[in-house]
Amino acid sequence: MREHIFSHRSIAALEGVHPDLVRVITLGLQHSPIDFMITEGVRSRERQIQLYEQGFSLVHSGGTHEIQPDGYGHAVDVMAVGDLNGDRTCDHRDTLLTWDKANYGAIAFAVKRAAIELKVHIRWGGDFKRIFDGPHFEQCGEVMEDDLSYGWQSG
Numbered sequence: 001m002r003e004h005i006f007s008h009r010s011i012a013a014l015e016g017v018h019p020d021l022v023r024v025i026t027l028g029l030q031h032s033p034i035d036f037m038i039t040e041g042v043r044s045r046e047r048q049i050q051l052y053e054q055g056f057s058l059v060h061s062g063g064t065h066e067i068q069p070d071g072y073g074h075a076v077d078v079m080a081v082g083d084l085n086g087d088r089t090c091d092h093r094d095t096l097l098t099w100d101k102a103n104y105g106a107i108a109f110a111v112k113r114a115a116i117e118l119k120v121h122i123r124w125g126g127d128f129k130r131i132f133d134g135p136h137f138e139q140c141g142e143v144m145e146d147d148l149s150y151g152w153q154s155g
Protein backbone atom coordinates (compact mmCIF):
# COMPACT_ATOMS: atom_id res chain seq x y z
CA MET A 1 0.00 0.00 0.00
CA ARG A 2 1.27 3.44 -0.90
CA GLU A 3 2.15 5.51 2.12
CA HIS A 4 0.28 8.79 2.48
CA ILE A 5 2.32 11.88 3.33
CA PHE A 6 1.29 15.48 3.80
CA SER A 7 2.02 17.94 1.01
CA HIS A 8 3.81 21.23 1.65
CA ARG A 9 0.41 22.91 1.57
CA SER A 10 -0.90 20.63 4.33
CA ILE A 11 2.22 21.14 6.44
CA ALA A 12 1.86 24.91 6.06
CA ALA A 13 -1.80 24.66 7.13
CA LEU A 14 -0.71 22.87 10.32
CA GLU A 15 1.41 25.83 11.42
CA GLY A 16 0.32 27.12 14.83
CA VAL A 17 -1.78 24.00 15.55
CA HIS A 18 -1.06 22.34 18.92
CA PRO A 19 1.77 19.78 18.50
CA ASP A 20 -0.35 16.99 20.05
CA LEU A 21 -3.07 17.45 17.44
CA VAL A 22 -0.44 17.61 14.70
CA ARG A 23 0.95 14.27 15.92
CA VAL A 24 -2.52 12.72 15.96
CA ILE A 25 -3.48 13.89 12.48
CA THR A 26 -0.08 12.87 11.08
CA LEU A 27 -0.33 9.34 12.51
CA GLY A 28 -3.99 9.27 11.48
CA LEU A 29 -2.98 9.89 7.88
CA GLN A 30 -0.71 6.86 8.02
CA HIS A 31 -3.54 4.70 9.40
CA SER A 32 -6.11 6.06 6.95
CA PRO A 33 -7.14 3.98 3.92
CA ILE A 34 -8.04 7.32 2.29
CA ASP A 35 -5.51 10.02 1.51
CA PHE A 36 -6.42 13.46 2.83
CA MET A 37 -5.00 16.96 3.00
CA ILE A 38 -5.26 19.69 5.62
CA THR A 39 -7.34 22.58 4.32
CA GLU A 40 -7.31 24.74 7.45
CA GLY A 41 -5.74 24.85 10.89
CA VAL A 42 -5.47 28.14 12.71
CA ARG A 43 -8.22 30.61 11.83
CA SER A 44 -8.21 34.33 12.57
CA ARG A 45 -11.09 35.94 14.47
CA GLU A 46 -11.94 37.96 11.33
CA ARG A 47 -12.22 34.82 9.19
CA GLN A 48 -14.26 32.99 11.84
CA ILE A 49 -16.79 35.83 11.95
CA GLN A 50 -16.86 35.90 8.14
CA LEU A 51 -17.61 32.14 7.98
CA TYR A 52 -20.33 32.59 10.58
CA GLU A 53 -21.94 35.42 8.65
CA GLN A 54 -21.81 33.37 5.44
CA GLY A 55 -23.50 30.45 7.22
CA PHE A 56 -20.49 28.12 7.01
CA SER A 57 -19.94 27.99 10.75
CA LEU A 58 -22.24 27.87 13.77
CA VAL A 59 -19.58 29.51 15.90
CA HIS A 60 -19.41 33.31 15.77
CA SER A 61 -16.05 33.64 17.49
CA GLY A 62 -13.75 31.89 19.95
CA GLY A 63 -14.01 28.49 18.25
CA THR A 64 -11.33 25.80 18.46
CA HIS A 65 -9.69 26.94 15.19
CA GLU A 66 -8.73 30.23 16.82
CA ILE A 67 -5.55 30.59 18.87
CA GLN A 68 -6.34 29.44 22.42
CA PRO A 69 -4.84 30.82 25.67
CA ASP A 70 -2.00 28.26 25.36
CA GLY A 71 -0.90 29.94 22.10
CA TYR A 72 -2.08 27.23 19.72
CA GLY A 73 -5.05 26.48 17.49
CA HIS A 74 -6.86 23.30 18.51
CA ALA A 75 -8.67 22.26 15.35
CA VAL A 76 -7.98 21.14 11.80
CA ASP A 77 -10.17 20.58 8.75
CA VAL A 78 -9.27 17.86 6.27
CA MET A 79 -10.32 17.06 2.71
CA ALA A 80 -10.34 13.60 1.13
CA VAL A 81 -8.07 13.42 -1.93
CA GLY A 82 -6.62 10.83 -4.29
CA ASP A 83 -8.20 7.71 -5.76
CA LEU A 84 -11.52 7.90 -3.93
CA ASN A 85 -13.48 5.54 -6.19
CA GLY A 86 -10.76 2.89 -6.10
CA ASP A 87 -10.24 2.59 -9.87
CA ARG A 88 -6.46 3.13 -9.57
CA THR A 89 -6.57 6.53 -11.26
CA CYS A 90 -6.94 10.04 -9.86
CA ASP A 91 -9.27 12.03 -12.08
CA HIS A 92 -12.45 14.13 -12.14
CA ARG A 93 -14.55 11.13 -11.11
CA ASP A 94 -12.78 11.12 -7.75
CA THR A 95 -13.60 14.76 -7.09
CA LEU A 96 -17.30 13.84 -7.15
CA LEU A 97 -16.59 11.86 -3.97
CA THR A 98 -14.56 14.57 -2.21
CA TRP A 99 -17.36 15.31 0.29
CA ASP A 100 -18.80 11.80 0.51
CA LYS A 101 -19.65 11.15 4.16
CA ALA A 102 -18.34 7.58 4.06
CA ASN A 103 -14.82 8.85 3.32
CA TYR A 104 -14.89 10.98 6.45
CA GLY A 105 -16.09 8.07 8.56
CA ALA A 106 -13.09 6.07 7.39
CA ILE A 107 -10.69 8.96 7.98
CA ALA A 108 -12.19 9.57 11.45
CA PHE A 109 -11.75 5.91 12.38
CA ALA A 110 -8.04 6.17 11.53
CA VAL A 111 -7.58 9.51 13.34
CA LYS A 112 -9.38 8.22 16.46
CA ARG A 113 -7.15 5.17 16.45
CA ALA A 114 -4.11 7.48 16.32
CA ALA A 115 -5.53 9.60 19.17
CA ILE A 116 -5.96 6.53 21.34
CA GLU A 117 -2.43 5.36 20.58
CA LEU A 118 -0.98 8.79 21.41
CA LYS A 119 -3.35 9.36 24.38
CA VAL A 120 -4.57 12.69 23.05
CA HIS A 121 -8.24 13.49 23.52
CA ILE A 122 -9.89 14.62 20.31
CA ARG A 123 -13.42 15.15 19.06
CA TRP A 124 -14.56 14.51 15.49
CA GLY A 125 -17.00 16.97 13.90
CA GLY A 126 -18.94 14.00 12.52
CA ASP A 127 -19.94 13.19 16.11
CA PHE A 128 -21.32 16.67 16.80
CA LYS A 129 -24.98 16.69 17.79
CA ARG A 130 -26.11 19.84 15.95
CA ILE A 131 -24.36 19.38 12.60
CA PHE A 132 -22.30 16.81 10.71
CA ASP A 133 -18.86 18.38 10.26
CA GLY A 134 -16.98 15.39 8.84
CA PRO A 135 -13.80 17.28 7.84
CA HIS A 136 -13.31 18.75 11.34
CA PHE A 137 -11.14 17.38 14.16
CA GLU A 138 -10.45 19.20 17.40
CA GLN A 139 -8.40 18.60 20.48
CA CYS A 140 -10.13 19.00 23.80
CA GLY A 141 -9.48 18.81 27.50
CA GLU A 142 -7.41 16.48 29.59
CA VAL A 143 -7.00 12.90 28.52
CA MET A 144 -8.73 10.51 30.90
CA GLU A 145 -8.46 6.77 30.57
CA ASP A 146 -12.27 6.68 30.52
CA ASP A 147 -12.34 8.95 27.47
CA LEU A 148 -10.10 6.59 25.59
CA SER A 149 -12.35 3.59 26.09
CA TYR A 150 -15.69 5.33 25.73
CA GLY A 151 -17.47 6.50 22.61
CA TRP A 152 -14.83 5.84 20.03
CA GLN A 153 -16.92 3.99 17.48
CA SER A 154 -16.48 4.87 13.86
CA GLY A 155 -18.99 7.44 12.63
Ligand SMILES: [Zn+2]
Binds near residue numbers: 076136
Ligand atom coordinates in the same frame (compact mmCIF):
# COMPACT_ATOMS: atom_id res chain seq x y z
ZN1 LIG B 1 -13.18 22.90 11.48
